[in-house]
Amino acid sequence: MAPRDPPPPTPTATPGPAEQPALPARAETVVIGGGVIGLAIAWNLARLGKSDIVILERSYLAAGASGRNGGGIRQQWSTELNIRLMQESVALVKRFTADLGINVWLRQGGYLFLARTDTERGFLEQNAALQQRCGVGTRVLTPAEANEIVPELDVSGFAAAAYNPSDGILFPWPFLWGYADGAVKLGARLHCFTDVTAIDRPPANDAAGDFTVHTSRGAIRAHRVINAAGAWSPEIARLVGVELPDRPVRHEILSTEPLKPFLRPMVSVLGTGLYFSQSMRGEIVGGVSIHGDRHTLAMGSRLKFLTTMARALCELVPQFGEVQVLRQWAGPYDVTVDGNPILGEPPGLPRFYLCCGFMGHGFMMAPVIGKYYGEWLAGGKPHEIFDKWTLARFASGQLAKETFIIG
Amino acid sequence: MSGKVIVCRCEDVTLHDVEHTLARGYRDIEEVKRYTGFGTGPCQGKECLRVVACLLAERTGVAPSAIAPFTTRPPIASVPLRLLAGPGAEDLTSARDDDATDEDHGMAG
Known part of the structure; x- marks a missing residue:
């Protein structure tokens, strides 16, 4: 090692299996x-x-x-308890680097939820009102206004959107x-x-x-x-x-090649489980629900996720068609009724x-x-x-x- | 010097980065992947996995044959989304999809 390389730091945590002290x-x-x-x-x-x-x-x-997981962190919920808890959680995440000395790549680009039906629009309006009473800056937008935030979206067929600019993503x-x-x-x-x-x-x-x-x-x-x-x-x-x-439910996720930063919020479509954001490395990272799965702890990747997700992404953002998928993986949701x-x-x-x-x-x-x-x-x-x-x-x-x- | 030796060209991971990771006590190849980001770029480990595995063997004294590769992430090569979204793409998905991939990937994912 050349003299100007900094010395490796003293190990602090997580020794591997070979050298772990006894319990x-x-x-x-x-x-x-x-x-x-x-x-x-x-x-x-x-x-x-x-x-x-x-x-x-x-x-x-x-x-x-x-x-x-996709690293999302949001304050848009349907119950006051969860809204208030997540307001506090976001505040704690903002202090994370100061408290724990590591950069978690927090980026508060907002969460943009899209609704297709009038019922879903009502859901967003009702929740936005509750969130506003708690002090969250959620606004219900027209599709055209959603397009101002993400011009690449094809918003035809959507009824409304909800946007809170202080939601965001971090690197898990x-x-x-x-x-x-x-x-x-x-x-x-x-x-x-x-x-x-x-x-x-x-x-x-x-x-x-x-x-x-x-x-x-x-x-x-x-x-x-x-x-x-x-x-x-x-x-x-x-x-x-x-x-x-x-009970465990498999959720799959994919990551694309890195793109020049263009996408500020996490985008999610109600009812489909589609969500995607752009990571700090530039990749589009996101998932979509595959309904009807049995409960499983299996984490294998499936082609049917890839095709379902590709179709959902390309419908919403036609320019994504030329973007290359690099990898997919899965993880379990831990689901309660x-x-x-x-x-x-x-x-x-x-x-x-x-x-x-x-x-x-x-x-x-x-x-x-x-x-x-x-x-x-x-x-x-x-x-x-x-x-x-x-x-x-x-x-x-x-x-x-x-x-x-x-x- | 080790700061200028690249072991993963996609993600610019250097020999020094891997040494730093080992010095922190991370030994498992999945941990080293996550701590450095090696193998998560366009080649998905096809170039760098062998290099890092050899480094792990050399620096930790573990036999190379005892170091399993990290879990391979499909697709095997990058694919444009439009090909996966096109008509007929769902026909690629066999009824055995779930069982086949679970068998291949196991519970560990």
Whole structure:
């Protein structure tokens, strides 16, 4: 190495499988799942002084949905709770580089939702009014006005659009590394390539006893366990005899060759699940729903996605016809029937915390969910989400549905 | 010097970038791909994957035969969207599509 090359920095996080230290015998908190949700909770807990944390990730960082999503971050929702949470999440993302020392390539180019029918226009108008009452700058536009924002769109056949300029996109991978490094620097320990195989409940005669989490690399005792395994969370919950209602749905996505920057907002078409944006590298990145799939954790890529997506893109932006597709991949949405996540402790199993069911938008919600989860577990007052988004709500039928879901 | 040796020409990833990634403790080829961006450009790894795999073997002492390539992302070569969107494109999709690709790609994707 030539003298003027800077020396490699000291390793700080995520040693590979060969050189990982052994699991400690015990940790106050074991987080199952090194995705953005688990890492965000871990960093927040550590930040609040509860840094005796071990995070168990079955594969490499970004192997699951956290490393496979489109990086969108929006405040256009249909319920006040989600709007307010996402306003706070956007504010936290804007501070991410200052808080965690890594550039996540945030670009606030807005989200532009397109509606074809009068019913969909009504949906956008109603939600825009609610969003405006919360202080979000969403405007309902005519198709011509949408064309002023993205002149390349063929808006024939559309009835209206909704646009909020402060929504945006970011690059998912550094977001994970930022939380991981931040948590590790504060004392948390991250073990990748560590598969959870069994979980023993605390002994029946010891109400304050530890869980024992068995893994492919040994066992670890834990005062509390957090199930942040995303689409794999039902498998983890089953290890302690808890049945979760969230189910995995494959969503596919593609990336094109890089183009000169031209597209400011994320564009999405209601009802089809079509969304696309231009990344900071210039690629068009986006997906579309393939309806009628069975529940699966399979992440294989399919030609029928490529053809469906190509047709949807070329119809909306005819100039995309000449753009080359570079690659496609898939990741699982972790889907609940009411479109909201599952949080808190299941009935009868204290200190086993759920944080799953994020419907494909766990990435954008992680900053705010991690903050409130961390504050609660560090001894603070629980936010209302922990009363509302319980596992028990599914049995009671008290479901307040979030309907602003892409796909 | 290592800052001027290119290992991935599409994404301008240098030898130094890979060394930096290894120094941070990332060892798995999927991690190195994500941390450096190598193999995510127009060639999709056809030029650089072998080079980076050899580097990993050399620098970590792992046998080259133990380093699996990262998951191949279709299409095998870049395709203009209009060809995939054209009439008849859906006929390319066989009824076995789901099962066939899941078999090929496995659960790991």
